[in-house]
Amino acid sequence: MRLLEINNLTRSFGGVLAVNDVSFSVDKGQIIAIIGPNGAGKTTLFNLMTGIYPPTHGTIMFKGTEITGLTAYQIARLGIARTFQNLQIFNNMTVLENVMVGRHIKSKTGFLGAIFPVWPVQREEREIVEHSLDKLAMVGLTDQAMQPANSLPYGRQKMLEIARAIALEPELLLLDEPAAGLNSTETRELIDTIYNLRDQGVTILLVEHDMETVMEIADRLVVLNFGNKLAEGTPYEIQNNQEVITAYLGEEGSGC
Amino acid sequence: MKELTRRKRLRHFLIALFTVFIFVLPFFVSNNYYLSVLVVIGIHTTVVVGLCLLMGYAGQISLGHAAFYGLGAYTSGILTSTYNISPWLAILAGAMGTGIVAYIMGIPIFRLKEHYLALATLGLGLIIHVVFMEEVELTGGPSGLSKGIPYLAIGNIVFNTDFKYYFLVWTVALLAIILANNVVHSRIGRALRSIHGSEIAAQSLGVDTGKFKLQVFALSAVYASIAGSLYAHYITFISPSPFGLMTSIQFVVMAVVGGLSNIWGPILGVTGVTVLTEGLKSIVPQLIPQAGGEYEIVVFGLILVIIMIFLPEGLTSGVVRLYEEWRYRKERADETS
Ligand SMILES: Nc1ncnc2c1ncn2[C@@H]1O[C@H](COP(=O)(O)OP(=O)(O)OP(=O)(O)O)[C@@H](O)[C@H]1O
Ligand SMILES: [Mg+2]
Numbered sequence: 001m002r003l004l005e006i007n008n009l010t011r012s013f014g015g016v017l018a019v020n021d022v023s024f025s026v027d028k029g030q031i032i033a034i035i036g037p038n039g040a041g042k043t044t045l046f047n048l049m050t051g052i053y054p055p056t057h058g059t060i061m062f063k064g065t066e067i068t069g070l071t072a073y074q075i076a077r078l079g080i081a082r083t084f085q086n087l088q089i090f091n092n093m094t095v096l097e098n099v100m101v102g103r104h105i106k107s108k109t110g111f112l113g114a115i116f117p118v119w120p121v122q123r124e125e126r127e128i129v130e131h132s133l134d135k136l137a138m139v140g141l142t143d144q145a146m147q148p149a150n151s152l153p154y155g156r157q158k159m160l161e162i163a164r165a166i167a168l169e170p171e172l173l174l175l176d177e178p179a180a181g182l183n184s185t186e187t188r189e190l191i192d193t194i195y196n197l198r199d200q201g202v203t204i205l206l207v208e209h210d211m212e213t214v215m216e217i218a219d220r221l222v223v224l225n226f227g228n229k230l231a232e233g234t235p236y237e238i239q240n241n242q243e244v245i246t247a248y249l250g251e252e253g254s255g256c
Numbered sequence: 257m258k259e260l261t262r263r264k265r266l267r268h269f270l271i272a273l274f275t276v277f278i279f280v281l282p283f284f285v286s287n288n289y290y291l292s293v294l295v296v297i298g299i300h301t302t303v304v305v306g307l308c309l310l311m312g313y314a315g316q317i318s319l320g321h322a323a324f325y326g327l328g329a330y331t332s333g334i335l336t337s338t339y340n341i342s343p344w345l346a347i348l349a350g351a352m353g354t355g356i357v358a359y360i361m362g363i364p365i366f367r368l369k370e371h372y373l374a375l376a377t378l379g380l381g382l383i384i385h386v387v388f389m390e391e392v393e394l395t396g397g398p399s400g401l402s403k404g405i406p407y408l409a410i411g412n413i414v415f416n417t418d419f420k421y422y423f424l425v426w427t428v429a430l431l432a433i434i435l436a437n438n439v440v441h442s443r444i445g446r447a448l449r450s451i452h453g454s455e456i457a458a459q460s461l462g463v464d465t466g467k468f469k470l471q472v473f474a475l476s477a478v479y480a481s482i483a484g485s486l487y488a489h490y491i492t493f494i495s496p497s498p499f500g501l502m503t504s505i506q507f508v509v510m511a512v513v514g515g516l517s518n519i520w521g522p523i524l525g526v527t528g529v530t531v532l533t534e535g536l537k538s539i540v541p542q543l544i545p546q547a548g549g550e551y552e553i554v555v556f557g558l559i560l561v562i563i564m565i566f567l568p569e570g571l572t573s574g575v576v577r578l579y580e581e582w583r584y585r586k587e588r589a590d591e592t593s
Contacts, residue, residue, distance in 0.1 A: 050460055076462035088460075090453030092517065093446070096260075100443075101450045105462035107443050111471055114442035115435045121442070128443065129257055146259050168461060 003028045003203050009058035011044055018044040020227035031204045033214045036224035042207040043085055046174050050082050051075040077105050081170035083161040085177045089149045096145040098160055099132035102167025135163040155186040175206040179213050275430055282422045291418040297526050298425035299483045304510045304522035305432045306479025312516025314472045315452030317374045320381025321507050324477040326499025327354040328484025333494045337403040347485040351478045358477030362470045381504050388496035400495030408489045421490055437519045448472055509556045513563050515573045
């Protein structure tokens with residue numbers, strides 16, 4: 001089943017074409033990697049898909065309905081969650097509370113219920129806590145649940161963002177450079193978590209520079225270069241694609 | 257989760273303890289002047305608790321809260337003195353009306369962020385203040401309402417002394433604190449704090465940040481309005497002067513001094529700033545006889561700068577941090593010796 005369909009997506013910033021006429025689609029249950037040199041437009045693509053800003057041209061279809069032009073929170077409610085390349089942890093909360101925000105759309109207490117926490121409100125609160133603890137367990141952060149989120153080391157904070165994102169039970173999860181800054185053990189854990197999520201039916205789209213990781217876990221890859229789609233295919237096809245090799249060698253392999 | 261329950265119990269215990277303290281305190285204060293200061297502290301605490309929800313938790317700012325305080329006071333004053341409406345109904349009407357005004361005015365204002373938002377709320381406050389000054393028919397203009405505002409009463413109990421009013425005001429202030437505490441530790445409170453933590457991440461988790469900013473702005477305006485009504489029925493006379501920019505700044509200073517994201521912040525901030533300004537009121541005229549009221553703004557400015565430099569988290573969390581640093585240093589010293 002087609003989960004996501006991107007058609008002729010374009011976004012320019014002033015004169016810069018950050019994303020230029022990019023089209024591809026994602027089937028349910030796949031792990032898709034988006035690769036490309038620095039500044040290729042990968043993060044911009046994620047921002048367009050999650051409604052941070054609208055595209056200049058083009059459309060995005062999710063589960064057969066158009067989501068172009070929807071706001072970020074509306075898109076999240078449809079089942080797309082994400083993490084950020086530059087961490088966006090809630091530093092003013094504990095680790096657990098960060099994940100609890102991820103349950104926002106799965107719970108419904110309003111202002112009145114918040115002011116007067118009657119029994120159903122308390123029950124919902126307990127459900128939120130239990131669910132969030134489950135997600136923390138998935139990424140191995142149970143013991144740190146009550147710590148301030150910003151007391152975690154960088155690698156753990158990245159895992160916390162994943163826990164928070166999956167707390168809203170998304171169908172599509174976007175990970176922006178999840179392995180950057182992780183050591184090899186942490187990377188291993190990350191890969192296990194990604195497989196775990198895929199097995200639970202979550203479709204995963206990730207941006208990653210670490211080629212070894214990417215080639216190992218991705219079912220398919222989309223290669224961007226200067227905002228354009230350079231190639232698309234299986235890891236084998238991409239590794240043997242002349243254009244891709246040239247683009248990367250042109251950079252002397254730096255930064256990738 | 258045990259740890260969560262433990263923390264919740266501790267919070268409830270502290271609130272209970274503080275409640276007892278508050279209701280016992282007036283029996284040991286015989287001086288009427290001190291009682292009246294405590295009443296004013298209670299009224300201001302109610303405003304600042306609301307302001308802290310807006311500033312400390314949602315991370316937004318308002319330099320116009322004295323206007324909402326004034327809207328409550330004027331609604332109560334006008335409805336009871338000119339139209340003879342029941343004071344309690346008038347308080348309710350003021351709270352609802354102010355909440356609605358804040359919500360509607362908030363729609364354009366909260367498209368802005370940071371400095372621009374501060375300026376827009378400041379502008380809103382000034383506009384409302386101008387209405388108090390110019391709508392002479394309704395408000396009596398600069399000289400204030402001409403007819404007296406009645407005292408509040410429940411059955412036969414008339415709240416016409418500082419002692420009696422103290423209990424009324426602090427019941428409201430404690431309710432304000434308890435309800436705010438409920439909000440903070442709820443789904444809504446987390447949504448508000450997430451806006452402060454990272455607006456972009458909050459939205460990506462499905463939080464309608466725009467809606468929550470408006471709602472918390474309206475809630476904080478309702479808090480201010482109720483406090484304003486209590487002020488009107490306490491002083492029984494109102495004029496525009498206590499509802500201007502100076503008071504708005506004073507509220508923000510109180511909030512910042514106490515610490516924005518702690519339920520005890522408002523009480524500490526309001527008490528600290530009030531004691532200081534009351535103290536200055538008696539000292540300054542003796543030291544500098546020709547000084548006008550303007551020195552207050554200088555003092556507020558100074559307090560703000562000093563707090564921002566030395567205790568950016570405010571008194572409550574700041575003192576805790578200083579204590580921990582001191583203990584840490586002491587432990588280190590003990591280890592090395
Ligand atoms: N908000 C913005 N305003 C102006 N230019 C932008 C903005 N966001 C991205 N760009 C530009 O768009 C281009 C693509 O940026 P983008 O962040 O999408 O690249 P990327 O592929 O994620 O790179 P990296 O690997 O460094 O993360 C860059 O030239 C960048 O400078
Ligand atoms: Mg990027």
